[in-house]
Amino acid sequence: MGGRRVSIKDVARAAGVSVTTVSHALNDKGRLNPHTRERVREVADHLGYRPNPAARSLVSGRTQLIAVMASLPEDPPVEFSEFAYYSALIGAATTAAVARDHSLVVSPPGTRNGFVWDRVPLDGVIVIDPIVGEPALPALREREIPFVTIGRDPDGGDNDAVVSYDVEASTSAVLDHLAEAGAKDIGLLSIPLVNAFAQETLRGYERWCERTAREPAAEVMTLDQLVLDPDDAAETAVGNLLARRDIDAIYAPLEIVGVTVARALRRRGLAIPDDVLLVTTEDAGHAAVADPPITTLSFDHADTGRRAAEMLLDLLDGRRTLPQWETAATALVPRRSTARHAAG
Amino acid sequence: MGGRRVSIKDVARAAGVSVTTVSHALNDKGRLNPHTRERVREVADHLGYRPNPAARSLVSGRTQLIAVMASLPEDPPVEFSEFAYYSALIGAATTAAVARDHSLVVSPPGTRNGFVWDRVPLDGVIVIDPIVGEPALPALREREIPFVTIGRDPDGGDNDAVVSYDVEASTSAVLDHLAEAGAKDIGLLSIPLVNAFAQETLRGYERWCERTAREPAAEVMTLDQLVLDPDDAAETAVGNLLARRDIDAIYAPLEIVGVTVARALRRRGLAIPDDVLLVTTEDAGHAAVADPPITTLSFDHADTGRRAAEMLLDLLDGRRTLPQWETAATALVPRRSTARHAAG
């Protein structure tokens, strides 16, 4: 397209030097007369020279490209766009990548079209919330493409680079908060145990119950239910939970679930927070605007994205080596759904 | 990194043919003995051969990479992640790109770090909601990089490829809806007139008022206000609007504005919908869960992203030529905020 781009040769010719000199001048390599270097740079600048990344990549083996990929079950297929937090995460990762002279490509989940790295040569990959059996991880390991997971790989990954929340501690914080708000009997409405977050939440819940000598009551939704009809899944799960025991507080991770649970409770004539306390997690911010506003466990997704990108980039240029583990902050945001005695 | 990738030479050697033959066999070029072609393919497959995109790109000049870039004011800087709809849009565009053997890279807005296409060689770019004076557009034109804008370029762009909503018609629909709901005096709380959407909304509003013989009352927020403190901006704007006239309905595009306006009205003792009817636009879905749920003008962002990607890809392989114009559907979603006489 259009009038051919200016190449290193054009610059060399215009500056009256060899291509090597140009290359060195522009990349601060070798020993060059500062004067020559300067002149070459001016010429290059004047000509609007831009190194061709493809050529550079061909020789260096690196592409300055990293990818971010959401790990989502393929069957049934989860709509990528349902997760608002990807937006924040991707935005931050992009910014971090660009600041270090890389770009970020977005990979669709699943393998139906093959992996991105079969199409684009990638220097590294960020995998968000790897699910059990995620095929991308073995593929990356086999291809020796460096990667960072956001959340631990539930299938192992002890030697991986991971940015993660301290899920067990956060879960305890949620449950402590509920207990302090007067909860006598707290039920967990768990998402399917497909990723480390879900698994660790359940474990955190069980341990907390053990520590506080309470009888756990956990209801785990199936993946099919949740994906095919989240409303119905939450509805059913709440029903099961309440049928089992006289629960007076629910921790329901995943914002869409939390919001639906709130509706389901209301439909049953149960008031929040008077009859049942409710906590969920933050995603698109629905919890905050719901009526009543729902207390959430919140994550700084932008921070997480930034950290993951930084970690990957560090791995790529050898500033860090495997394994890596970094913990991102969580915060409990109390709202009316857990303020039993407040006017709020 | 790791055990060198298998190159075309390896395949040629293993199959006992020349690299030319391999290239032809794999790309369906030239005239080859079908038997040879088949055998070469098997060998390549068996060896796990993947063409090196950098090499291919060096020769073809194409990279199979397209970018998506949000056009946002740099000063004051708008946080990319504030717009939930990017997530849906990017997800859909990614899927569309991948289906046609391309990948999508995300560009941060602004030019502080130079443009993406200075770092990654791109075949084309999607620019979301170009603002007045967006520097990317002239840059793209100059570099002759094909692009599609989502929403018209307010600075011209009559010869561009654009995917757009029919903003004037949608605005009319909103106002008609309000009028039908009993609105006597409808105010517009406009976002800054930085992009085509804002400009056309205002124009649509003015024309509608003219057609229906009403006196327009539009309050335009300044960019600084809106970016620095959206809550305060909306608050002030509502105040101004109400001070001017006895408005009984407001159309406040941009969901964050709409939600804030709702709060501001309540704080003033005005009930929605009884005292004031309210309509906003859809973004993260806050309007739907707000109390009362707010009627929105909704967009199918995924559809828009998909169309934009398709259009760009068509442009790239010559299936379409400039100019292009495609309209994406909008829908008015009535909720309680405009149901004056409903129990809802």
Add this chain to the structure above:
DNA sequence: TTGAAAGCGCTAACAG
């Protein structure tokens, strides 16, 4: 029907 060879733009030995 197949192969040799040039060359895409760049970097990095190696010479001078």
Add this chain to the structure above:
DNA sequence: CTGTTAGCGCTTTCAA
């Protein structure tokens, strides 16, 4: 301090 040269992996004339 600067230039020559050999590739990186692939596509593509052009010849055989």
